[in-house]
Amino acid sequence: MEKVIEAKNLKKVYGKKSAVFTALKGVDLDIYEGESVAIVGKSGSGKSTLMHLLALLDTPTSGTIKIDGEESTKLSKKELNKLRNSRFGFVFQQFFMNPKDTVLNNVVLPLKIAGISRKKRKQLAMDALKIVDLESKAKNKATDLSGGQKQRVCIARAIVNNPKIIFADEPTGNLDSATGDKITDLLFDLNKKQGVTLIVVTHDEDLAKLCQRIVRISDGKIIADNSVRKDTAKKASERREKEAARVKKANEKEAK
Amino acid sequence: MKISDIIASANSNLFRNKTRTFLTILAVFIGSFTIILNSAINTGVNSYIDKQLEAAGGEGYLEIMTNEAVDIMSSMMSSSSEVKEYREASGNDQKSTYITDEQIEKARQIPGLESIDLIYSANPEYIKAKDSDKKFAVTNLNLMPRGNVNLDTTAGRKPDANTDKLEVALTEAYVNALGFSSDEDAIGKIVTFAVPNTVECYMVSKHSDCLKMVDAEVVGVQAPSIMAMGGMRANLALNQKIYDLATDGMPEEAKRHAFQATAQVDPEKIDEIKEKLKEVGLAAMTIDDEVGMIKVFFDAILVVFSIFGGIALLAASIGIINTLFMSVQERTREIGLMKAMGMSNGKIFFSFSCEAILLGFWGSVVGVVFSMIIGTIGDKIAHESFLKDFPTFELVKFDPINMLVIVLIIMFIAFLAGTLPARRAAKKDPIDALRYE
Known part of the structure; x- marks a missing residue:
């Protein structure tokens, strides 16, 4: 398995002089292609900071990050932007949608930034909406959607550029458990069927257990990095399938 | 993006x-x-x-009077109550306000001066269409001078300064009075001016006997103007002809009474030329000087x-x-x-x-x-x-x-x-x- 992210001795310090706060105190983390990794920790543990560094949204105070073997510090700003645009997908707890714009226009955003032609990006966005089962809502205003639908649009937006890695920051944090499960299913489906590397930042143990690997972080350090027990994983996948069936049924009912 | x-x-x-x-x-x-x-x-x-x-005069167009005439005009216009001491003039004092042939000759020598024409005032008594007997008094017939002067016309063109043909531009009021159906219709028509001869009119008992007739072609109709430059416009030839008819029989000396001239000069050298004209005894003004x-x-x-x-x-x-x-x-x-x-x-x-x-x-x-x-x-x-x-x-x-x-x-x-x-x-x-x- 290829290493997609290779982080060595990451440190991040905020503030200056008397008000110094060390968010990360030397973190080593390798993430392999096709993995699903949960980064778990309490708030203030440094998990979000770690994700931001891995996603190249921020630069570490010291340490190195390699993406596909390329060291991030050696990339120009332009290359960095291009890398994030083409290889990463982001799903956030608060959705970050443009509520007054249409669903399609929201999904299209990464492609627009990439400078892809109007016709092609519409096609790709419709394909992505098909995956999250919202193609019928393409022309609706984003504000008219339910919370679960909004997060599905965000997933469509995250996968529209066919990324290698999806960063999901508390993807179910704003949703009730039933809709949350559907989102989880979608994300793990992408991970399984399309081989997308999934990095989930969460404090939700249930969500974390669905991942192959759980990285526990506390006080700026990794305190545990282990795979979930096999039986738990099996149970989790069964539970997911059940849930999927239930949702499908519910949808069919709705359609009628 | x-x-x-x-x-x-x-x-x-x-x-x-x-x-x-x-x-x-x-x-x-x-x-x-x-x-x-x-x-x-x-x-x-x-x-x-x-x-x-432009109708009053464009670039390089000058209106010229003698220095004495300018002095008299400015002293007439000044409200100064100062009483000046009398100073005896050399010869005929009034004569010095007329532009002399000598001055014109000298002016012609100035490099950059393209043309200079004396303006004689032409005062016909009435105008009529050639084939009509309806007569209309002429109050204002101005010269269309040579040089960079345009006429804002509604029909036709400005009278030509360089032709021997007698040409006139009417105003719209005269077009209507003379019975032409439109401004365009007036173009090319012949009108007749009646000019009183100064000498004969002293002698005849019936005024109409001393009137001389002259025909001119209507070549343009000028647009009404906000500035006081209205009136019909005669070309140099017509102006001269009317003046000649009016002064026929007078002594040569008395005929040559013009206190205004117009000149066209190279606009680049205008200041220099104005200076040189001053040395000859002539004061020149551009339109900008007057209405700028x-x-x-x-x-x-x-x-x-x-x-x-x-x-x-x-x-x-x-x-x-x-x-x-x-x-x-x-x-x-x-x-x-x-x-x-x-x-x-x-x-x-x-x-x-x-x-x-x-x-x-x-x-x-x-x-x-x-x-x-x-x-x-x-x-x-x-x-x-x-x-x-x-x-x-x-x-x-x-x-x-x-x-x-x-x-x-x-x-x-x-x-x-x-x-x-x-x-x-x-x-x-x-x-x-x-x-x-």
């Missing part, structure tokens, strides 16, 4: 908050409307004044109005800054998201600048459209009322290049105003922006 996409999104972002955008555009519009309408009035009035000035003040006065009024427009635009720029700062604030998380998705700082800057430029663009375009509508209506109303008699006077004249330049300048001002908020947007840290509540 492609530039076309940036512009399209900037435009749709603007209209997300319709009220705010509308109000900002309104502010820009007020400034641009004032400036554009002002510029149109400026263009219209100045082009009319220019046309009128009108233009300066008018320009000053328009400058004041333009300053008002400029102040309005300044206020509008502050409106643009305010609107965009609010927009940046509201869209902080969107900015963060776009940056996370790989949008460069430069493109973020550009997309907000674009919104500013678009505010300027819409404000000024609406300004152009409205000022054209208001200007056209105003022009129409003016021509139905106080400008009724001046059909060639366009009160507002929209010069497309002028309009375009104004629109571009306003867009540039808007861009400058937008740089502050756009810079703030570009400098936002994506993580802080995403965390922003």
Whole structure:
């Protein structure tokens, strides 16, 4: 398995002089292609900071990050932007949608930034909406959607550029458990069927257990990095399938 | 992100908050409307004044009197109560106000002087159409001089100074009186002037016996003018002919009484030539010397109005800054998201600048459209009322290049105003922006 992210001795310090706060105190983390990794920790543990560094949204105070073997510090700003645009997908707890714009226009955003032609990006966005089962809502205003639908649009937006890695920051944090499960299913489906590397930042143990690997972080350090027990994983996948069936049924009912 | 996409999104972002955008555009519009309408009035009035000035004399055209005549005129016009001591004149004092042949000869030697003509006053008594007996008094027949002098005509052309044919340009009032159906109809018709001979009229008992007839061709009809340069215009040949008929029989000495001349000179050397004419005893004046003040006065009024427009635009720029700062604030998380998705700082800057430029663009375009509508209506109303008699006077004249330049300048001002908020947007840290509540 290829290493997609290779982080060595990451440190991040905020503030200056008397008000110094060390968010990360030397973190080593390798993430392999096709993995699903949960980064778990309490708030203030440094998990979000770690994700931001891995996603190249921020630069570490010291340490190195390699993406596909390329060291991030050696990339120009332009290359960095291009890398994030083409290889990463982001799903956030608060959705970050443009509520007054249409669903399609929201999904299209990464492609627009990439400078892809109007016709092609519409096609790709419709394909992505098909995956999250919202193609019928393409022309609706984003504000008219339910919370679960909004997060599905965000997933469509995250996968529209066919990324290698999806960063999901508390993807179910704003949703009730039933809709949350559907989102989880979608994300793990992408991970399984399309081989997308999934990095989930969460404090939700249930969500974390669905991942192959759980990285526990506390006080700026990794305190545990282990795979979930096999039986738990099996149970989790069964539970997911059940849930999927239930949702499908519910949808069919709705359609009628 | 492609530039076309940036512009399209900037435009749709603007209209997300319709009220705010509308109000900002309104502010820009007020400034641009004032400036554009002002510029149109400026263009219209100045082009009319220019046309009128050309009728009085364009570049390098001089009106000439003797220095003595100018002195007499200025002493007549001065309200000074100072009593001057009497000084005996050399010879005939009045004679010194006439331009002499010697002076003309000397003037002709001045390099750069292209032509100089003495103006004799021609005073016919009446005019009639050649094949009609209806006579109309002539109060004002002016010379159409040689040189850079144009005539604002509604039909035909100005009388030719360089021909031996006798030509005249009528005014519209005479066209109607003489029974021509239209201005065009009058062109090419022959009219007859009756000129009283000074010598004979002392001797005959019946006044009509001393009248000499001269025929002239109508070559043009001049547009009514706001300035006092109306009256029919005779070409040099006709003017001379009428003068000759009037003075026939007088002693040669008495005939050569002209106290005015006109000259056409090389405009580049005009100051030099004026100086040299002064040495010969002749005072020369350009039209600008005489009526240039009108233009300066008018320009000053328009400058004041333009300053008002400029102040309005300044206020509008502050409106643009305010609107965009609010927009940046509201869209902080969107900015963060776009940056996370790989949008460069430069493109973020550009997309907000674009919104500013678009505010300027819409404000000024609406300004152009409205000022054209208001200007056209105003022009129409003016021509139905106080400008009724001046059909060639366009009160507002929209010069497309002028309009375009104004629109571009306003867009540039808007861009400058937008740089502050756009810079703030570009400098936002994506993580802080995403965390922003």
